Amino acid sequence: DAGITQSPRHKVTETGTPVTLRCHQTENHRYMYWYRQDPGHGLRLIHYSYGVKDTDKGEVSDGYSVSRSKTEDFLLTLESATSSQTSVYFCAIQGARGYTFGSGTRLTVV
Amino acid sequence: AQKVTQAQTEISVVEKEDVTLDCVYETRDTTYYLFWYKQPPSGELVFLIRRNSFDEQNEISGRYSWNFQKSTSSFNFTITASQVVDSAVYFCALSEEDSGAGSYQLTFGKGTKLSVIP
Numbered sequence: 001d002a003g004i005t006q007s008p009r010h011k012v013t014e015t016g017t018p019v020t021l022r023c024h025q026t027e028n029h030r031y032m033y034w035y036r037q038d039p040g041h042g043l044r045l046i047h048y049s050y051g052v053k054d055t056d057k058g059e060v061s062d063g064y065s066v067s068r069s070k071t072e073d074f075l076l077t078l079e080s081a082t083s084s085q086t087s088v089y090f091c092a093i094q095g096a097r098g099y100t101f102g103s104g105t106r107l108t109v110v
Numbered sequence: 111a112q113k114v115t116q117a118q119t120e121i122s123v124v125e126k127e128d129v130t131l132d133c134v135y136e137t138r139d140t141t142y143y144l145f146w147y148k149q150p151p152s153g154e155l156v157f158l159i160r161r162n163s164f165d166e167q168n169e170i171s172g173r174y175s176w177n178f179q180k181s182t183s184s185f186n187f188t189i190t191a192s193q194v195v196d197s198a199v200y201f202c203a204l205s206e207e208d209s210g211a212g213s214y215q216l217t218f219g220k221g222t223k224l225s226v227i228p
Contacts, residue, residue, distance in 0.1 A: 031213045042201060042218040050213050058215065090155065092216075098145060099216060101155040 003027060006091050006102035013109055019078040021105050023091030025071075031094035032074040034058075034066065036087040037104075043090065049074055081109045112137045114204050116219035123192050124227050131187045131222045133202030139163075143214065144178065144185045145203040149221070155201075161185065192226045199223045 003026035013019050023032060031050055035043040035058075045058030047066040055066050063085060065077045078085055086109045091102040113136040123129045135144065146158040159169065161178050169176045173190045189196055199221045205214040 033213075033215070035216075035218075040220060042220040043203075043216070044218070045215055048213055048215060088153070094214060098143070098157060098160045100157070101147075103154055 004091060004093050004100055004102045006089075006105050008105060009103065010106045011108070013081050013107070015082060015109055016080050019081050019107065021076045021089055021091075021107070023074040023076070023102060025074075025093050027093065027095065028071055029093040029095055030071075032068065033092040033094070033099070034064075034074070034076045035090045035092065036060065037090060038087050046076065046089075078107075081107075083109050085109050112139075112142075112204050112206055112217045114202050114217055114219035116200075116202055116222050118222045119220070120223045120225070122225045122227060125194060126191050128188060128190050129192055129224065131189075131200050131202075131224065133185045133187065133219060135183050135185065135202070135204045137183075137204060137206060139206045141207065143205045145201075145205070145216070146176065146185075146187050147201045147203065149199040149201065151198070158187075158200075189224075192224075194226050194228055197224060197226045 005024050007022045033048040034046040037043045044060045046060055046064050047058055049055045049068045052068055067075045089105045092099045115134045142163045144161045148156040148158055159176055166178050175188045177186045201221045202219045203216045205216045207214055
């Protein structure tokens, strides 16, 4: 399986503070994705990347920005965290067979 | 726009019973992929199967089987002789190619929580 790691695994932050989540892959895949998972909503796409410096918005992109300066790293930033952004965040990479997901980051905004 | 519906929010079965999880999808594309993922209580997402829209053959893998029917836009998942370890949330997902970018974005259903009771 492709190597994909997310950091941190858990984070508690205060409303209004900036937060950056990191996704790191070791397989040189071109496409990377950020999803959030909320009860009753399944997983929803936030942003995705189709190459270094190439990103686009997903279904629920408001309040989030992303950056991809290297193939292996895809960063998700909450510029000013709100309580509605409390969620579990999953990163995914798109390989030949399909998608591999990271272990997730549980973010709590208090 | 693509959409995936998993009408069953929660299902409980007694161990060794068979159970079918329903998935209905909507898409305007002729080329797409369908997936099933398992999310056990530990939280990770485990890939189970990918099916190409041109391949309507049913598939069996051990106690798992999948029934893909384009005529009804359904991709149902059956677990035979369920076990306690099958207790999890199961997600059906659909991907279409994002024109121009070459990526295949996943659209997920809301998931079905399966509880297998000993």
